[in-house]
Each structure stands twice: as C-alpha cells, then as structure tokens.
Amino acid sequence: MPDDLLRRAVGASTLHVLPNGGNAGSRARMLLNASSWRQQLHAAVPSAQRIGLWSDGGVEVLWTKRDGASGVGTPCVGCSPLYAVVGGRPFFVWPTSERPRRVALDDDGAAGTSCTLRTLSERPRVLMAEGLLSSAELSAIQRAGASRLQRSSTDWSLVAALGRLFGPRQPAHRTSRSAWLHVSDEASSSSSAASASSSDAALVQAAARRVASLARLSVAHSEPMQVVHYNTSEYYYYHLDNPDVGGGGGGGGGGGRRRRQVPRVLTALFYLNDGFEGGHTNFPLSGGHWPPAGAAGRGAAAAQHATGGDHQPARAQDVLRAFGPCQTARGLSVRPKRGDVLLFYNAQPMTAAADYWPWHGSCEVTRGEKWAANLWFHAGTRTRTR
Ligand SMILES: O=C(O)CCC(=O)C(=O)O
Ligand SMILES: [Fe+2]
Incomplete structure (x- = not known):
C-alpha cells in the first residue's frame, strides 16, 4: 500500500x-x-x-x-x-518553499496547533514562523529575563580589528545584556540556568516545546533560552552563532572558554517586542556572493571555507571589512515584529558540519529598546554553555 x-x-x-x-x-x-x-x-x-x-x-x-x-x-x-x-544524528531541516505554508504542530499547543512558515532566504536557510507563540508566552519570557539580565559576553579578540576597521572609539563587538532561562523536557532536571516563577516558567517551557515541535528537534537538544535586551544604541555586530567556527580568532579561536562539543545546528530567534526603531537582524550574505561586489580584492587573502562548491568567509574580520559592523542595505534584513520566530540553520543537514553562510548581526537600535530570545538546538545530546 x-x-x-x-x-x-x-x-x-x-x-x-x-x-x-x-x-x-x-x-x-x-x-x-x-x-x-x-x-x-x-x-x-x-x-x-x-x-x-x-x-x-x-x-x-x-x-x-x-x-x-x-x-x-x-x-x-x-x-x-x-x-x-x-x-x-542528522537533523531535520525545513525545505524552503516559494509560498508560505501552514504547518501543523503535534504538541499540546496552548497558542494553537499550527503556524505559518515563510522562507526568507535559501542560502543561508532562514525561515520565519508567524503565529507560533501566544502574547502571554512572549510576555513571560521577557519578564523572566528582565530580572536576571547581565552584560552579554563579547568576543574581545575582535576589539583590535574593530578599531582598525572602524576607528578607535568602537567599544565592543556586542553591547547588549542577556539572561539564561531554564528549559527542560523533564520536570525535575537540574540546570545552572535560573528558573522563572512557576507560572512564567510554565509559559517559557510551553514556548520552547512548541518551537522544538516546529523544528522537529527536541528541547532535550536545546540550550537554556537566552533572553537578550538592547537599549538605544546597542547592537551585536556580525557573527556566527557557533563562535568556535566564526569567532574573531577564526578557526576555533573565538568563543574561548565557552567552547562547545556539538554545534548549534539551529537558531530559533524570538522577537519579544516591537515599537522601537533600528535593531534589524541582517544576514549580509543572503542572496549574494563572497566576496561581495565592491569588496572584491580586499578580501583576496581572507580565510575562506568551501561549502557546497562555494566559498564563504570564515573570519569575522573579513565580514566586518566587507559589510561594515551591521548594515541593512545588503542581504536579508528582518525587521523585528513581536511574536515572529526566526529559524536559521547553522550547520549542514547530513553531517552537522559548520555552515558559513549564516553570518548575521543585530544592527543598532536607534530609538527605544529591543527584546529578543534565542533557543539554540544541537543535533546530538544537550551541552550546556553555563
Ligand atoms: O537580536 C538579534 O536580532 C540577533 C541576536 C543574535 O544574533 C544572537 O544573540 O546571537
Ligand atoms: Fe546570533
């Protein structure tokens, strides 16, 4: 049959x-x-x-x-x-599609059991889920993060490069604050990440599980949820979410003490609020080539990595030199909208080897404040970063 x-x-x-x-x-x-x-x-x-x-x-x-x-x-x-x-080991990757698709979810679905999935970019593979999370869940994530914010870690090895490229007054590669929230597939599992108050914690869990269900991955393979807050003028310059491969030192230098054993194959980025200006998430390589037109030659000696018969930059310095710290004129720019969940794949489906297309940054917030959250999934067993 x-x-x-x-x-x-x-x-x-x-x-x-x-x-x-x-x-x-x-x-x-x-x-x-x-x-x-x-x-x-x-x-x-x-x-x-x-x-x-x-x-x-x-x-x-x-x-x-x-x-x-x-x-x-x-x-x-x-x-x-x-x-x-x-x-x-290999992990599910959503196929790209020209038209948005309705996706049914098989979890308990407080916010409904389906969402709309839109392909924003084929390479890097970036999709947007709309209608996945409830307003109560978004507020709970923001509330739970707000009381625990600490200055986000940043890659200090890039400071000298930033100074050379953009002038000595560049403060850091990243200027946000962030907090880690406990996420689990079992009620009693322990974690060094903080637990929110019980009702907020339940909403955080529900949101994480629904995103995992959409991704066809398990929260057992996710890190704690990272809430991120940017004040006006704050930003996160171009980077890869696996600092081991894309950090300022290149080739395993970046990320330093937070080295991971398994790659973050998928990033789910939740936008928790809107009503601010700037703060776009930009993927400079989307829809383009490396090196980009206008920057040809400058990166001739730059470290490159071949994936799928094409070359991409393997070092943050080269991306920053070609595109600036973060811009919206080229590539894919996503304007944050409350409730939207951006999914992007950082690794190759069958091997989980690093992908060098998804360089991205959060451009400067020019008015108001921005709230977002990351949920990073691994292909293999869970590896805590904290
Ligand atoms: O805030 C954003 O738009 C992107 C954040 C990000 O890339 C990260 O936290 O790794
Ligand atoms: Fe990122």
Missing part, C-alpha cells in the same frame, strides 16, 4: 529524495525506484532506525523502519518532491 501511495504522490516510478530537505541542487540528492525505494533508502543510511518522507508542505507522508514496517502520516497526494528525514 505505501508503494502505491508513493506512486500516486510522486506521479512517477522514481522518487527524488533530498535528505533532510536539502536544496534541489544538493549533492546528497538521490533518485529512487518506486518498487524498491525502501531498501534503497535504508542501504543509503544504514544507521537510521526510521526514515520519514516529508512532503513539500512539511507533512510526513510515509515512514519506514528497518524491520520493514511502514506507515502513513497525513496523506498528501500530489505533493512532490518528498524529503527523506533519517533518525539519529
């Missing part, structure tokens, strides 16, 4: 599988025969216990287990191509 459904779904005898929703041009692309697709998939990913096939709309259509068992999720005849998602 699944084979029949598969034929109807793809309308052909072959199935295009883009592991973890990789790009159509991805090297991991596979072409399967509809009569033997199950065996072929399991041979390609021998470690997978369960392989799910996801439709273009993000709906799980079919799954198959090693023992031959298979089942049908929500049938989606006519949805093509399908995306294979394997269990284990």
Whole structure:
C-alpha cells in the first residue's frame, strides 16, 4: 500500500529524495525506484532506525523502519518532491518553499496547533514562523529575563580589528545584556540556568516545546533560552552563532572558554517586542556572493571555507571589512515584529558540519529598546554553555 501511495504522490516510478530537505541542487540528492525505494533508502543510511518522507508542505507522508514496517502520516497526494528525514544524528531541516505554508504542530499547543512558515532566504536557510507563540508566552519570557539580565559576553579578540576597521572609539563587538532561562523536557532536571516563577516558567517551557515541535528537534537538544535586551544604541555586530567556527580568532579561536562539543545546528530567534526603531537582524550574505561586489580584492587573502562548491568567509574580520559592523542595505534584513520566530540553520543537514553562510548581526537600535530570545538546538545530546 505505501508503494502505491508513493506512486500516486510522486506521479512517477522514481522518487527524488533530498535528505533532510536539502536544496534541489544538493549533492546528497538521490533518485529512487518506486518498487524498491525502501531498501534503497535504508542501504543509503544504514544507521537510521526510521526514515520519514516529508512532503513539500512539511507533512510526513510515509515512514519506514528497518524491520520493514511502514506507515502513513497525513496523506498528501500530489505533493512532490518528498524529503527523506533519517533518525539519529542528522537533523531535520525545513525545505524552503516559494509560498508560505501552514504547518501543523503535534504538541499540546496552548497558542494553537499550527503556524505559518515563510522562507526568507535559501542560502543561508532562514525561515520565519508567524503565529507560533501566544502574547502571554512572549510576555513571560521577557519578564523572566528582565530580572536576571547581565552584560552579554563579547568576543574581545575582535576589539583590535574593530578599531582598525572602524576607528578607535568602537567599544565592543556586542553591547547588549542577556539572561539564561531554564528549559527542560523533564520536570525535575537540574540546570545552572535560573528558573522563572512557576507560572512564567510554565509559559517559557510551553514556548520552547512548541518551537522544538516546529523544528522537529527536541528541547532535550536545546540550550537554556537566552533572553537578550538592547537599549538605544546597542547592537551585536556580525557573527556566527557557533563562535568556535566564526569567532574573531577564526578557526576555533573565538568563543574561548565557552567552547562547545556539538554545534548549534539551529537558531530559533524570538522577537519579544516591537515599537522601537533600528535593531534589524541582517544576514549580509543572503542572496549574494563572497566576496561581495565592491569588496572584491580586499578580501583576496581572507580565510575562506568551501561549502557546497562555494566559498564563504570564515573570519569575522573579513565580514566586518566587507559589510561594515551591521548594515541593512545588503542581504536579508528582518525587521523585528513581536511574536515572529526566526529559524536559521547553522550547520549542514547530513553531517552537522559548520555552515558559513549564516553570518548575521543585530544592527543598532536607534530609538527605544529591543527584546529578543534565542533557543539554540544541537543535533546530538544537550551541552550546556553555563
Ligand atoms: O537580536 C538579534 O536580532 C540577533 C541576536 C543574535 O544574533 C544572537 O544573540 O546571537
Ligand atoms: Fe546570533
């Protein structure tokens, strides 16, 4: 029966599988025969216990287990191509789509059980979820963070480079304050991150779980939630969320004592308020090339990293030199809107190796104050940063 459904779904005898929703041009692309697709998939990913096939709309259509068992999720005849998602280390990556899609969530969903997912950029892969969190949850996260804010850590190894590039009065690479909030998949697990008051804590948990459900990742693989606050004139210059790979020292220098064992494969960035000016999140490399037009030559000797046959900058200095500390004229600029959740992938789907496309920054807040929160997911087991 699944084979029949598969034929109807793809309308052909072959199935295009883009592991973890990789790009159509991805090297991991596979072409399967509809009569033997199950065996072929399991041979390609021998470690997978369960392989799910996801439709273009993000709906799980079919799954198959090693023992031959298979089942049908929500049938989606006519949805093509399908995306294979394997269990284990590799992680699910949302396929990009031209049109916004409604996504159903399978958690207890206080704020509803679906949201709208919009693709903002293919490379880096940036998506926006709208209608995912309730106003009560957003306020609880902000309240819980507000009482615990401390000056955010910053990469001091970049100070000299900032001075050379932008003048000696550049204070720091980042000038916000932040707080860590406990997030757990078990009621009793311990953490050095602070717990909020019980009602706020429950709302923080609910929000984290719903985001995990959307990401098809588990809160067991997330760090504590980081609430971030920017006063007027504060900012966070271009960086990668894995300082081990993108820090000022480059090649493992940045991040220093907060070195991680497993990469932050996905960032979920929640916007908690609006009514301020500036404070855009900008991804300078989105829709462009490296080095960018106008900066060609200047970065000729810059450290580069090849991903997917293309080159990206591996060092913060080179991005800062090419684009400035943070600007909105180039790349993708996201204007924060209360309740929107930005998802962006910092690693390659099958290997979890670092991706150098998602350089991003929070440009200066020019009026008012900005509140946001990060939830970082790992592909493997949880590694606390604090
Ligand atoms: O506040 C933002 O828009 C981005 C924050 C960010 O990139 C971070 O905290 O790592
Ligand atoms: Fe970031």
